[in-house]
Amino acid sequence: MGSFSIWHWLIVLLVVVMVFGTKKLRNVGEDLGSAVRGFKEGMKGENDKADAAEQPNSGRVIDGEAEKK
Numbered sequence: 309m310g311s312f313s314i315w316h317w318l319i320v321l322l323v324v325v326m327v328f329g330t331k332k333l334r335n336v337g338e339d340l341g342s343a344v345r346g347f348k349e350g351m352k353g354e355n356d357k358a359d360a361a362e363q364p365n366s367g368r369v370i371d372g373e374a375e376k377k
Contacts, residue, residue, distance in 0.1 A: 325333065 328336075
């Protein structure tokens, strides 16, 4: 009773397609995909900002000599 068989899920899928239609479901899928891509790009940008904040002198080489006193 707690788990559904494959036939239950096929019937649910058929009802959803009949109610919303394939065009509407395709649009929802495209919107969801673009939202996920935007979220990934946003997280990538945040990681780059965090790395730059942790290493403010990264990429610069300071040349000099140490002297003993």
